[in-house]
Amino acid sequence: MRELEERIRRDGVVRDGGVLKVDSFLNHQCDVALFDRMGAEWATLFKGKRVDRILTIESSGIGLACCAARHFGDVPVVFAKKAQSINLDDDLLTTTVYSFTKRREFPVIVSRRFLHQGDHVLLVDDFLANGRAMEGLIELCDKAGATVEGIAIAIEKGFQDGGGRLRRRGYDVRSLAIVTRMDAGTGTVEFA
Amino acid sequence: MRELEERIRRDGVVRDGGVLKVDSFLNHQCDVALFDRMGAEWATLFKGKRVDRILTIESSGIGLACCAARHFGDVPVVFAKKAQSINLDDDLLTTTVYSFTKRREFPVIVSRRFLHQGDHVLLVDDFLANGRAMEGLIELCDKAGATVEGIAIAIEKGFQDGGGRLRRRGYDVRSLAIVTRMDAGTGTVEFA
Numbered sequence: 125m126r127e128l129e130e131r132i133r134r135d136g137v138v139r140d141g142g143v144l145k146v147d148s149f150l151n152h153q154c155d156v157a158l159f160d161r162m163g164a165e166w167a168t169l170f171k172g173k174r175v176d177r178i179l180t181i182e183s184s185g186i187g188l189a190c191c192a193a194r195h196f197g198d199v200p201v202v203f204a205k206k207a208q209s210i211n212l213d214d215d216l217l218t219t220t221v222y223s224f225t226k227r228r229e230f231p232v233i234v235s236r237r238f239l240h241q242g243d244h245v246l247l248v249d250d251f252l253a254n255g256r257a258m259e260g261l262i263e264l265c266d267k268a269g270a271t272v273e274g275i276a277i278a279i280e281k282g283f284q285d286g287g288g289r290l291r292r293r294g295y296d297v298r299s300l301a302i303v304t305r306m307d308a309g310t311g312t313v314e315f316a
Numbered sequence: 317m318r319e320l321e322e323r324i325r326r327d328g329v330v331r332d333g334g335v336l337k338v339d340s341f342l343n344h345q346c347d348v349a350l351f352d353r354m355g356a357e358w359a360t361l362f363k364g365k366r367v368d369r370i371l372t373i374e375s376s377g378i379g380l381a382c383c384a385a386r387h388f389g390d391v392p393v394v395f396a397k398k399a400q401s402i403n404l405d406d407d408l409l410t411t412t413v414y415s416f417t418k419r420r421e422f423p424v425i426v427s428r429r430f431l432h433q434g435d436h437v438l439l440v441d442d443f444l445a446n447g448r449a450m451e452g453l454i455e456l457c458d459k460a461g462a463t464v465e466g467i468a469i470a471i472e473k474g475f476q477d478g479g480g481r482l483r484r485r486g487y488d489v490r491s492l493a494i495v496t497r498m499d500a501g502t503g504t505v506e507f508a
Contacts, residue, residue, distance in 0.1 A: 147427065147430075148429065148430070152394065152395065152397065152426075152427060152430060153392050153393070153394045153427075153429075153430040154378075154381075154382060154385075154392065154393040154394070154395070155392065156382050156385040156386065156390055156392075156393055157390040159382065160386075182374065182375040183374035183375045183378060183395065183397075186346075186375060186378040186379050186382075187378050187379065187381075187382040187393065187395075189346075189379075190346060190348050190351065190378075190379040190382050190383055191382055191383075193346075193348040194348065194352075198348055198349040200345050200346065200347065200348075201345070201346040201348055201379065202344065202345045202346070203344065203346070203375065203379075205344070205375075234344075235339065235344060235345075237340065237345075238339075238340070238344060238345040
């Protein structure tokens with residue numbers, strides 16, 4: 125998606141260690157008009173797929189998923205939670221995901237009431253790098269007996285192995301911007 | 317907002333200890349068509365106010381804030397973060413909030429790049445009970461020199477003191493549903 129690539133070039137900040145900061149429009153401050161156009165683009169890319177539920181993971185995926193849902197017929201958005209709170213006392217689907225950003229493992233939880241056998245699910249997230257979060261959501265869908273129809277990503281770090289691994293497993297991964305190379309010294313970002 | 321009250325009556329679950337579970341449409345599974353109508357309602361309630369930024373707090377406020385932003389001219393949505401991650405290395409506005417749900421204090425952080433002197437801010441959240449989260453966001457706005465134009469709440473627990481305390485301080489708090497009484501035994505919920 126040309127608009128997203130241009131926005132990353134303009135407002136993204138490359139840091140050492142493969143960090144791309146896009147917090148001015150994607151995951152701290154949110155440009156909801158852009159989110160809406162990203163949702164429209166995903167709807168085009170996944171046209172013809174049956175999607176009756178969007179699954180994301182807190183927190184950065186939630187805004188994107190809610191804006192995208194309009195373009196998929198206002199299907200329910202479910203966000204997986206990263207820690208058990210005392211209000212979540214149901215029968216739960218659970219797994220564990222390692223976060224390289226937070227440098228720790230954390231439990232990921234979805235209530236069985238919101239992910240069912242026979243559901244056709246679109247996974248949505250802001251970043252795809254090593255793919256651990258998406259693999260966690262896939263595991264929750266598998267446990268529920270739901271079908272993962274596709275994986276909608278804003279920014280894929282093409283130089284990390286998550287996207288390749290998911291595609292080799294047969295998942296339909298669509299990333300609106302795939303970064304192939306970034307340089308913290310010059311601040312340049314290259315796309316596929 | 318009649319629709320929200322009816323939805324709470326239909327799908328909300330009252331638990332002991334003043335817990336109202338609305339995770340089937342508000343804060344785990346999200347009904348984005350409802351969120352859109354809630355945003356339209358807040359836009360009516362705050363009509364005439366200058367709002368050039370929406371501030372919420374992760375995670376449950378994010379979807380509501382992003383859906384509401386459309387009705388306020390697609391203003392930027394900023395969500396305060398509950399813990400410092402290694403990608404957030406800027407000059408930060410910080411405070412501490414005690415969560416009764418999580419039973420612990422946690423730091424709340426907004427980058428100074430996304431909350432400025434002179435901003436006119438609408439605060440958005442799913443619940444208002446003891447008011448600690450909103451007081452934290454107000455403190456961040458005060459530190460930034462931003463003006464809190466209003467506080468947009470989905471569900472206020474009118475039997476707790478947060479809403480009253482904020483209104484006595486002069487804030488324009490608009491809650492789409494104010495629960496005055498709930499009974500875990502009978503499952504009934506009464507509204508103001």
